[in-house]
Amino acid sequence: MTQTDTTTAGSGGSGATGGSGRADGLLAPVPDEDGAPFFRYAARGELRVQSCADCGEPRFPPRPCCPHCQSFDSLWTKMSGRGRIWSYVLPHPPLLPGYAAQAPYNVILVELADAPRIRLVGNLVASADAALNSVPPERLRIGAPVKAAFHETDDGLTVVRWLLERP
Amino acid sequence: MKDATAIAGIGQTPFAKRLPESEKTLACRAILAALDDAGIAPSEVDAFASYTMEDTDEVEVAKAIGAGDVTFFSKVGYGGGGSCATVAHLAAAIATGQASVGVAWRSRKRGSGPRPWTNTRVQLPTPAQWTRPYGLLRPADEIGLLARRYMHEYGATRDHFFNVALACRNRANQNPAAIMYERPLTREMYMTARWISEPLCLFDNCLETDGALACVVVSAERARDCRHRPVYVHSAAQGLPAQVHGMVNYWNDDPLTGPSWTAARRLWKTADFGPQDIDVAQIYDAFTPLILLSLEGYGFCARGEGAAFTEGGALEIGGRLPLNTGGGGLSEAYVHGFNLITEGVRQLRGTSTAQVPGATTCLVTAGEGVPTSALLLRS
Numbered sequence A: 001m002t003q004t005d006t007t008t009a010g011s012g013g014s015g016a017t018g019g020s021g022r023a024d025g026l027l028a029p030v031p032d033e034d035g036a037p038f039f040r041y042a043a044r045g046e047l048r049v050q051s052c053a054d055c056g057e058p059r060f061p062p063r064p065c066c067p068h069c070q071s072f073d074s075l076w077t078k079m080s081g082r083g084r085i086w087s088y089v090l091p092h093p094p095l096l097p098g099y100a101a102q103a104p105y106n107v108i109l110v111e112l113a114d115a116p117r118i119r120l121v122g123n124l125v126a127s128a129d130a131a132l133n134s135v136p137p138e139r140l141r142i143g144a145p146v147k148a149a150f151h152e153t154d155d156g157l158t159v160v161r162w163l164l165e166r167p
Numbered sequence B: 001m002k003d004a005t006a007i008a009g010i011g012q013t014p015f016a017k018r019l020p021e022s023e024k025t026l027a028c029r030a031i032l033a034a035l036d037d038a039g040i041a042p043s044e045v046d047a048f049a050s051y052t053m054e055d056t057d058e059v060e061v062a063k064a065i066g067a068g069d070v071t072f073f074s075k076v077g078y079g080g081g082g083s084c085a086t087v088a089h090l091a092a093a094i095a096t097g098q099a100s101v102g103v104a105w106r107s108r109k110r111g112s113g114p115r116p117w118t119n120t121r122v123q124l125p126t127p128a129q130w131t132r133p134y135g136l137l138r139p140a141d142e143i144g145l146l147a148r149r150y151m152h153e154y155g156a157t158r159d160h161f162f163n164v165a166l167a168c169r170n171r172a173n174q175n176p177a178a179i180m181y182e183r184p185l186t187r188e189m190y191m192t193a194r195w196i197s198e199p200l201c202l203f204d205n206c207l208e209t210d211g212a213l214a215c216v217v218v219s220a221e222r223a224r225d226c227r228h229r230p231v232y233v234h235s236a237a238q239g240l241p242a243q244v245h246g247m248v249n250y251w252n253d254d255p256l257t258g259p260s261w262t263a264a265r266r267l268w269k270t271a272d273f274g275p276q277d278i279d280v281a282q283i284y285d286a287f288t289p290l291i292l293l294s295l296e297g298y299g300f301c302a303r304g305e306g307a308a309f310t311e312g313g314a315l316e317i318g319g320r321l322p323l324n325t326g327g328g329g330l331s332e333a334y335v336h337g338f339n340l341i342t343e344g345v346r347q348l349r350g351t352s353t354a355q356v357p358g359a360t361t362c363l364v365t366a367g368e369g370v371p372t373s374a375l376l377l378r379s
Ligand SMILES: [Zn+2]
Pocket: A052, A053, A054, A055, A056, A057, A066, A067, A068, A069, A070, A071
């Protein structure tokens, strides 16, 4: 079974696979039908965003039709993986146990360089597989350039994480 | 619609961290108290409006209180965004002849009950698949992210958030029903409080509370025969902006102009007065930064000026816009904003514990960040 097949199996859109609990206690995304391709591409190390096959407008989160021209045809456009921190927050307990264990950690919102209105929620980490608190909070800065990294969670789904361009 | 209906009765239970009775019992107590306040028999009630995340439905309430045949009922989505819409729906139903006596309520046991987001493990459908796995677990985290950006863009500081927390606390200190009655807040307490989600600390967050509230809406004509001075529903609106995405509204052109902007445009359009004529405001305050966003959205100041607006005691009694005069969600009770409606009524009756002298107009708003609603009340 290829890596792509593995992630596809977890993205059937039912959300009822019970696979949302990971050994590290973090929540795994439960993709719906529209969002599943994002995770399939992530598993290949690609950051792709849904865009309209007719007018070309990118959209996020993924959905069935284009809000600009109402077309139901979409493409998944490859992004450079570069962006900037639009904002960030540092959650402290009380939190779910898996998150409390790493708190305070960061959650960042990244504005993509190729599509500025596409902003992805993620984590700034020291390396793709490092902990959510692996970058010291004082390194976080709005506007800081970041690049995408890909972390395979322990239930087989790949999530996009972020590294500082200038670590 | 304008002034065609009025709030004729209000009622509430005690507010506490823990109350022994069930949500259903509390709901019935608040509703019966509101009907008694109006001087209307429960058998005359023929309309109900509630909002989601309410565990007691209208069938149970109608049965328990002894309502008559009900000809209108509605339920508004998006949690705290629905508070004002309940009154708006009843007002519309009564103004169009679909019903004659409407009841809206909110009953919650969030002080002693579970928080919805402690159960995120099994709640990861769209849109949460894009946010929760990354640790954006609670509303405080979602709003904290917007607050950080707002601070960055407009130079807002924690002192501005404190101005909001303090105004609400000062009013709660005057309100014996408030959970934070006789519990003053100082700047030092605020600045040294534990973080919940930086940049938000403990005092930037609303109180988890047990309690219930209700109000009775009737035609303006009927209200004039009730026990108290009528409080007219002058204007009402809901707001679900283009491309909105709920509390994590990060994917439109401008995430810092939220649902309040949409509701406000309609609200003022159908009103005889404007923001400059508002004597007192009850603005949804689940988190302090929401007030700054709402001050801008509802037109009390320009975009980016919400923080500066709070300076110099503007939100205190005697200030430019006395705010949340019962203490609000931050310091009276967090019951999904329904206490803001009842406090608006008290101000216009002249019976608030922090009365704004001669108040005749009041803005009440519902949850900002989620699809929302708002009311202009006048006496
Ligand atoms: Zn299109």
